[in-house]
Amino acid sequence: MMRVGIDIGGTKTQAVALADSGEIAASVTLPTMRGEDAVLATTTSSVVALAATAGRELGEFSSIGIGIPGHVDRVGGRVRNAVNLGVRSLELGPALRERFGIPVEIDNDVTAAAAGAAHLMSLSGTVAFLNLGTGLAAGIVVDGVAWRGQAGAAGEIGHLPVDPHGLECPCGQRGCLETIASGAGLRRAWPAGGAHPGRGLVRAMESGDADARRAFEGLVSGAAGCVRILALSIDPQTIVIGGGLSRLGEPLRQALGATLREWSGTSPFIADLKLPERVQFLPENTPAAAVGAALVSRT
Ligand SMILES: [Zn+2]
The missing domain is CATH 3.30.420.40 (ATPase, nucleotide binding domain)
Structure with missing residues (x-):
């Protein structure tokens, strides 16, 4: 079967x-x-x-x-x-x-x-999957079993407000992480990038577009903030980064690592969390959600 x-x-x-x-x-x-x-x-x-x-x-x-x-x-x-x-x-x-x-x-x-990422990447223990897509959310599995909370809201960190003076979020709050670290947030931060800003962002940044650079830096600091929140709230062994924006690839990986190391340099408390060591990127073209859907259909 x-x-x-x-x-x-x-x-x-x-x-x-x-x-x-x-x-x-x-x-x-x-x-x-x-x-x-x-x-x-x-x-x-x-x-x-x-x-x-x-x-x-x-x-x-x-x-x-x-x-x-x-x-x-x-x-x-x-x-x-x-x-x-x-x-x-x-x-x-x-x-x-x-x-x-x-x-x-x-x-x-x-x-x-x-669930799919934990299975396909052979990750054990607690795994948080941070989806940097059009929206922003995390999924959590503990030893292969999905952890959803009582109403399915566990991991909905995209709607944690981090800036009281930030942009209005469609959820009705202001300054949510999703307004910064998501495809939708990127579209607002860099309108010149069109409907799919992730595709041209790195190229624009490398050719000296200051707006693109600012949008990218906002995205990176938002994503790094998500990593810190996940570490401090659920303390997973591994934080897997996936979703459409993870295809920004090496520039995102390097900038995220640099930001996490910079925070570690100024805070012994954050340094102890060993954030850079916990982050992995979902390999490109990995059907994590489809495989995970097949797996969680039993649990
Ligand atoms: Zn929100």
Whole structure:
């Protein structure tokens, strides 16, 4: 039997079939379309395509786990207000259960990514996954088991206000970390970068664009702040950095390390936390959320 894991992202839907050994047996990627009907149709198609790619019957799949942004009701299998997907409310779990006749679990995409990263990177103990995407949030797993808190808010550090004079956040507060260290924050800090500022940011910075440099520095200090918050609140062995902005790659890795070392240099308390040693970047093109969704469908 194989478990299916699906990561429904703003631009693509990725499905993997996970063998009992934990190996990825097959993988399929489809473009995500917006709206309830389209999201359900794409998810359904991805499962059918996965069976064809794996050369298996649908009946050989034992469960489906889904990682999706938005507010997830795990018990009812419903997702609400997944703004990037154009979804107000969708009973994804019941619909897929009816279609395929196997257990379906819906989970927060960042929690799923944390479970997948811990599995794929062979990380034990407590692992926090910091998603630097359009939004900003962390997912937490303890010895392979997702830790969500009583209402699923554990790790929602993007909405920790850090600047009382900062920008208004769509959540209704002011100066949230997400307004600084996220794709949405970067768009506001560097409007010249267009809809996908992460793509041109390093190039613009290297060619002397002062606004791009300032936006990058804001992002780095926000991300470093997230690392410190995670270390001081949950004290994980490893903090994995992933999400779209992690593709800024080496410049981000170096600047983040430099900032953490600088803080360590001025504070023995922070130095004792050994922050730079705990940070790892998710290797590029690692299907962490899809694999994690397949895994957490059992827990
Ligand atoms: Zn907020």
